[in-house]
Each structure stands twice: as structure tokens, then as C-alpha cells.
Amino acid sequence: MDITVLSIFPKMFQALNESLIGKAQEKGLVNLDVVDFRDFTTDKQNHVDDAPYGGGAGMLLQAQPIYDAMDSVEKNKPGKKRVILLDPAGKTFNTKMARDFAKEDQLVFICGHYEGFDERVKDLVTDEVSIGDYILTGGELPTMNMIDATLRFVPGVLGNSFSAEDESFSHGLLEYPQYSRPADFRGKKVPEVLTSGNHEKIRVWRLKESLRKTLDRRPDLLENIELTDEEKKLIREIRSEN
Incomplete structure (x- = not known):
């Protein structure tokens, strides 16, 4: 399985180099790439957010850096992808969803921050997903949560193939x-x-x-x-x- 994460805090995902997921990467069972979409901004100050049209509190992630980052992912990794947007308004993540994700060849997670996304970002995605009725400071921790739960259903990741079935x-x-x-x-x-x-x-x-x-x-x-x-x-x- 190939997993790509779009985030402006890529170092947070170093935790996934440990334990069973780290071993799964060493075995070649999963490839995990984290793309900093701040690298794709055209803003001179490297901003990836801006104030919303119509006014309101907070800042929105702009469409341009995320679209350009996705174009780069498509170029480097062609093929069908399941693109997951972390959004409090999305469907609640559960075991059935983890099983479905585990059947895919390529997953892409887009992590949010600030007040939310420019609505046009949602045209890139196949799934809008939440991990529960509460708000975190960003989508990185929920993404790690979902990656961990999903990889448990990828053959060979767990030492005992029956472990995921009994839990x-x-x-x-x-x-x-x-x-x-x-x-x-x-x-x-x-x-x-x-x-x-x-x-x-x-x-x-x-x-x-x-x-x-x-x-x-x-x-x-x-x-x-x-x-x-x-x-x-x-x-x-x-x-x-x-």
C-alpha cells in the first residue's frame, strides 16, 4: 500500500516510523510519504492561508497550494487514489471504513489547520472523514489514527493475522x-x-x-x-x- 499525507507539519508523522507501522515500512508492506504543501505556495511569505471572503473569524487554507501539491502527487504516483479530507463535518471513521481503506492501493490524506479549507479543495477528494464530535488543532493526529487503524488490516502488518479479527x-x-x-x-x-x-x-x-x-x-x-x-x-x- 502507498500512503501520501499532505500536511504543513510533516515532522509530526515521524511517530509512524516506530512500532509495527515502522516495521511494515521496513518490510515494504507500506510506503509512507509526507508532502509539505507549504512548499507549493506561490506566496512570497510562504503563506498557505488567507482571510475568508465575506469576513469572519480565523483563516482558511487556500486552494492553490493544495491543488499544486496534489498535481505533484499525481505526477509522481499515477493511478487511482482514495483521497481523504480530514473534516469535522465528514463521516465518522470506524472499523468498516478502515477495512475499506485497507483494500486500496493508494491513499492520500489532506490535513487541515486554522479555520478550515477553501471549499474548492473538496473537489479533489473522494471522502470527507472525522474521528469524532470534537475539534483538534489540526488533521495530523486524526490522520495518524486512521493510518494506524487501516494498516492493521493490511496483510502482514500484524504479527498474528487473526489479531485484527478478534479485537x-x-x-x-x-x-x-x-x-x-x-x-x-x-x-x-x-x-x-x-x-x-x-x-x-x-x-x-x-x-x-x-x-x-x-x-x-x-x-x-x-x-x-x-x-x-x-x-x-x-x-x-x-x-x-x-
Whole structure:
């Protein structure tokens, strides 16, 4: 996968050279380039922002530097691209979106700053995306968030290919509780079923606990899931226990 980020703070993305994403780059599983679109401004003072027409607070990122930066990306990396604009008004990022992004050959992220973008920038993009109903100082941190979540679904990035499938939200539910050695730590014991060796009982316990956590903490998630008969039965059991 090839990822290009347009930002005026490229050094922030050095964090992605660490951990699993850094290793994925070393292995050639992902190529990550960060383009400083300030390099493409025609302003003598290297400004990439200006006051909005009609007045108002704050400054807007201008279309010209971003368009010229995208022209450069197209020239150096021809081919179909998914171009993602970080925008508080965009669709909320989730696991399904990360899976979809992971299927693409090329992703381009455009990071905003200041009060927003000249509206004409949006003609360049395929997706307008937000990470939640709150405002940050820029689009760099949300972009790193989305890159990290997306690359987990690129084959070979995770050491265990099943890890991404078992985690919270992968199937619409929160993840079940997990334990490691020792089996008894300061009187807090691992549930017996997990040490029983009975894989079917472990599977059912994990599913039930995943449903229990989702019911308790994020019941809204269940509204978008088509539950199996087994899951419906387990939910009835959980509710009868309360």
C-alpha cells in the first residue's frame, strides 16, 4: 500500500516510523510519504492561508497550494487514489471504513489547520472523514489514527493475522476480557473455563462476555448488528442474570 499525507507539519508523522507501522515500512508492506504543501505556495511569505471572503473569524487554507501539491502527487504516483479530507463535518471513521481503506492501493490524506479549507479543495477528494464530535488543532493526529487503524488490516502488518479479527469492533462487539499468567494473582483468579482446555466452552464464554460488555458499555452498537440465534439466547441469559 502507498500512503501520501499532505500536511504543513510533516515532522509530526515521524511517530509512524516506530512500532509495527515502522516495521511494515521496513518490510515494504507500506510506503509512507509526507508532502509539505507549504512548499507549493506561490506566496512570497510562504503563506498557505488567507482571510475568508465575506469576513469572519480565523483563516482558511487556500486552494492553490493544495491543488499544486496534489498535481505533484499525481505526477509522481499515477493511478487511482482514495483521497481523504480530514473534516469535522465528514463521516465518522470506524472499523468498516478502515477495512475499506485497507483494500486500496493508494491513499492520500489532506490535513487541515486554522479555520478550515477553501471549499474548492473538496473537489479533489473522494471522502470527507472525522474521528469524532470534537475539534483538534489540526488533521495530523486524526490522520495518524486512521493510518494506524487501516494498516492493521493490511496483510502482514500484524504479527498474528487473526489479531485484527478478534479485537473490539471487528465484528461490531466489544472484545471479551482476556487474562495471562499467573492464573492466581493476589487472589484474583482467571475464570476456570479459560484453563479447562474445552475450546467450545471457551468460545461460548468469550462470546457471552463480549455481548455482556457491549450491552453494559455500548448498547448502541447492537442496533447495527444482525444477531445470531445463539447471540440472542446469550443476551437473554445475561439479562436474566441482572
